[in-house]
Amino acid sequence: MSTNRLxxxxxxxxTVITHPIDARHGAEEAEDIARQLGxxxxxxxVTSGPAISAEARLELYHYAYHARLVECLADDFAAVQDAIxxxxxxxxxxQYIAAHPSTHPNLNAxxxxxxxxxxxxxxGRSDVRFAAELARLEWAVVEAIHxxxxxxxxxxxxxxxSAEAWPTLRLLPSSTLQRLMFDYPVNRYFQAxxxxxxxxxxxxxxxxxxxxRQDWRVYRMPLTRSMDNVLGAILRGQPLxxxxxxxxxxxxxxxxxxxxxxxxxxxxxxxxGLSTPSETAAR
Amino acid sequence: xxxRWGLKNLGVGLGLRTAHxxxxxxxxxxxxxxxxxxxxxxxxxxxxxxxxxxxxxxxPIVMHGVSMSIGSTDPLDEAYLRALRALKKRVRAAWLSxxxxxxxxxxKHVHDLLPLPYTEEALRHVTERVRYVQDFLDAPxxxxxxxxxxxxxxxxxxxxxxxxxxxxxxDCGILLDLNNIYVSCFNHGYDPHxxxxxxxxxxxxxxxxxxxxxxxxxxxxxxxxPVIDPVWTLFREAYERTGGRSMLLEWDAEIxxxxxxxxxxxxxxxxxxxxxxxxRSPNTPAGPADTADTADTADAADAQASTxxxxxxxxx
Numbered sequence: 001m002s003t004n005r006l007x008x009x010x011x012x013x014x015t016v017i018t019h020p021i022d023a024r025h026g027a028e029e030a031e032d033i034a035r036q037l038g039x040x041x042x043x044x045x046v047t048s049g050p051a052i053s054a055e056a057r058l059e060l061y062h063y064a065y066h067a068r069l070v071e072c073l074a075d076d077f078a079a080v081q082d083a084i085x086x087x088x089x090x091x092x093x094x095q096y097i098a099a100h101p102s103t104h105p106n107l108n109a110x111x112x113x114x115x116x117x118x119x120x121x122x123x124g125r126s127d128v129r130f131a132a133e134l135a136r137l138e139w140a141v142v143e144a145i146h147x148x149x150x151x152x153x154x155x156x157x158x159x160x161x162s163a164e165a166w167p168t169l170r171l172l173p174s175s176t177l178q179r180l181m182f183d184y185p186v187n188r189y190f191q192a193x194x195x196x197x198x199x200x201x202x203x204x205x206x207x208x209x210x211x212x213r214q215d216w217r218v219y220r221m222p223l224t225r226s227m228d229n230v231l232g233a234i235l236r237g238q239p240l241x242x243x244x245x246x247x248x249x250x251x252x253x254x255x256x257x258x259x260x261x262x263x264x265x266x267x268x269x270x271x272x273g274l275s276t277p278s279e280t281a282a283r
Numbered sequence: 284x285x286x287r288w289g290l291k292n293l294g295v296g297l298g299l300r301t302a303h304x305x306x307x308x309x310x311x312x313x314x315x316x317x318x319x320x321x322x323x324x325x326x327x328x329x330x331x332x333x334x335x336x337x338x339x340x341x342x343p344i345v346m347h348g349v350s351m352s353i354g355s356t357d358p359l360d361e362a363y364l365r366a367l368r369a370l371k372k373r374v375r376a377a378w379l380s381x382x383x384x385x386x387x388x389x390x391k392h393v394h395d396l397l398p399l400p401y402t403e404e405a406l407r408h409v410t411e412r413v414r415y416v417q418d419f420l421d422a423p424x425x426x427x428x429x430x431x432x433x434x435x436x437x438x439x440x441x442x443x444x445x446x447x448x449x450x451x452x453x454d455c456g457i458l459l460d461l462n463n464i465y466v467s468c469f470n471h472g473y474d475p476h477x478x479x480x481x482x483x484x485x486x487x488x489x490x491x492x493x494x495x496x497x498x499x500x501x502x503x504x505x506x507x508x509p510v511i512d513p514v515w516t517l518f519r520e521a522y523e524r525t526g527g528r529s530m531l532l533e534w535d536a537e538i539x540x541x542x543x544x545x546x547x548x549x550x551x552x553x554x555x556x557x558x559x560x561x562x563r564s565p566n567t568p569a570g571p572a573d574t575a576d577t578a579d580t581a582d583a584a585d586a587q588a589s590t591x592x593x594x595x596x597x598x599x
Contacts, residue, residue: 005402
C-alpha cells in the first residue's frame with residue numbers, strides 16, 4: 001500500500017515545526033516537499049482556524065516542540081540553568097535540540113550528550129566550561145536514578161575470601177556507581193545550589209566525587225585525590241592490592257584512613273561483588 | 284451498554300505523577316485506579332519502576348502511551364513494542380492506550396502528538412498498523428482522539444468519522460478525551476455534541492477529562508487547572524450514552540497536592556454514578572481478575588486472559 005503522500009506530508013510538517021528559528025523559516029526550508037505535494041503556500045496544506053491563520057497554527061506546534069525539549073533539559077540540568085541563566089540556557093538548549101534531535105521514543109536519555117555539547121561550545125568562556133562540568137555531575141545523577149539495582153557486597157563475603165585469593169581479588173562496582181573528576185569544585189557548588197545558598201561560579205580547582213544510589217536514593221560522596229586514585233584503580237578492574245599500591249607511590253595516607261574509606265564505601269554499597277581468577281562473582 | 288471487550292468500569296482514576304508518589308505510598312488514598320504514562324517506566328531499571336511496582340501492588344493500573352506513533356510512516360518500533368508488552372505484564376495493566384497521531388518521521392521523535400490528515404490513505408495505513416500492534420501485544424489497544432490546532436486541506440472526512448471507521452476497521456477501542464473534543468472543536472469551529480453523536484460508544488473503554496488554557500483565539504490542551512463546566516457536561520453526556528466507563532483526570536502542569544488533584548477528579552461523581560469498588564487492602568495484589576468483567580462475553584474473557592498487564596522523568 002502506498003503511503004507516499006502521507007509520508008511527504010509528515011516530512012513537510014516535521015520540517016516546518018522543528019526549524020530552529022520559527023515555522024515560517026521551516027516552511028521555506030520545506031518548500032521542495034510542498035511542491036512534491038503540489039502546493040506552494042502553507043495555507044494550501046493546512047487550514048486557517050476560525051480566528052488564527054494557518055501560519056500561526058503551525059507556530060503553535062513549533063513553539064511547543066522547542067518548549068517541551070528545553071523544559072526536558074532544564075529538568076535534568078537545573079543547576080546548569082541556574083548557573084548560566086535562563087536565557088543563555090535556552091539559547092544553548094535550542095542549539096542542542098537542533099544538533100541532536102531526539103531519536104528515541106523516550107525522553108529519559110535525551111540529555112545524554114548535553115554535557116559534551118556544552119564543553120564544545122565553551123570557546124574560552126570559563127562559565128560555560130564550568131557549566132559543562134556541572135552538567136556531567138547532573139547527568140550522572142540522572143543515570144544513577146535509572147541504573148539497574150544491584151545488591152551490595154556484604155562484609156561477610158569479603159571476609160570469607162581466603163588468604164591465597166587476596167592477591168588477585170577484584171571488587172566489582174555497583175551498577176549505580178560513577179566516579180567523576182572535575183577541573184572545578186563542582187560537587188561543592190552543586191551542594192550549595194541544592195541548599196539554596198548564595199553561589200558564584202568558582203575558580204578552577206581539582207575535585208572528584210562518587211555518585212551512587214542506595215536504598216533508591218542518589219547520593220554524592222566527595223573524594224580526595226588519594227581516595228580517587230584507589231577507587232579509580234578498582235573501577236578500572238585492577239586487583240585490590242594493586243589498587244591500594246597506588247597510594248605507596250603518590251600519597252602519604254594513614255592506613256587507618258584507608259580502612260575508614262573502605263568501611264564507608266562498603267556501607268554505601270559501592271561494590272556489588274568480588275572476583276578472583278578462580279572464582280566467579282560472589283556476595 | 285458494555286464495551287466490546289467487557290473491560291470493567293474501574294471508576295474514577297488519576298494520572299500517576301512523580302510528585303504524588305510519596306503521598307500515595309504513605310497514605311494509601313482511596314483512588315479507584317491509576318493511569319501511568321507508559322514511556323516514563325520504559326528505558327529505566329531504577330527508581331521509577333521501583334515506585335511503580337509498589338503502587339501496582341495496591342491499585343489497578345492502566346497504561347497510556349505517547350510514543351507509539353501509530354500514524355507515522357516510519358516502521359513501527361518493535362523494540363518499543365516489546366518494552367511496552369513487558370511493562371504491561373509487569374504491572375498487570377488492565378489495558379493500554381495511545382493516541383490517534385504520529386510523533387515523528389525519518390527516525391526522529393518530536394515528542395508531540397501530531398495531527399494526521401483524515402484521508403482514505405491515512406485510514407488504511409493506520410488500520411494496518413493498529414492490527415499489527417494488537418497482534419503483537421495480543422490485546423486490544425485504545426486510541427485517544429487528540430487535541431489539534433490545525434487541519435489539513437487534504438482531509439476528506441472529519442476526525443470523528445476517521446476515528447470511528449478506524450475503530451471498526453482495526454477492531455480497536457477508543458479512549459474518548461472530552462477535553463480534547465472541546466479544545467479541537469473550539470479550534471476548528473465544530474460542535475462538540477455532534478462529535479459525540481458520531482462516536483460508536485460500544486468501542487469506548489475509557490474517558491479523559493482535563494483542564495486547558497484559553498488563549499482567546501484558540502485553546503491549548505495544557506492539562507492545567509480544574510476542568511471547566513462544558514467539559515464536565517460533555518462527560519456526563521458521554522457517560523450516559525456508554526452506560527458508564529472508567530474515567531480519569533489528567534493534570535500535568537503546575538500540579539497541585541495529591542489531595543487537590545484527587546478532589547478535582549472526584550467531581551466526576553456529580554455528573555455520573557460509578558459502580559461501588561471494594562476497598563483493597565494494601566497487601567492484596569491488584570490484577571487482571573480485579574479489572575475485567577470476565578462474565579460479559581467470550582471475547583472479553585479471551586482478551587483479558589491474554590492481558591497480564593509535562594516530558595516526565597524522575598526527579599534527581
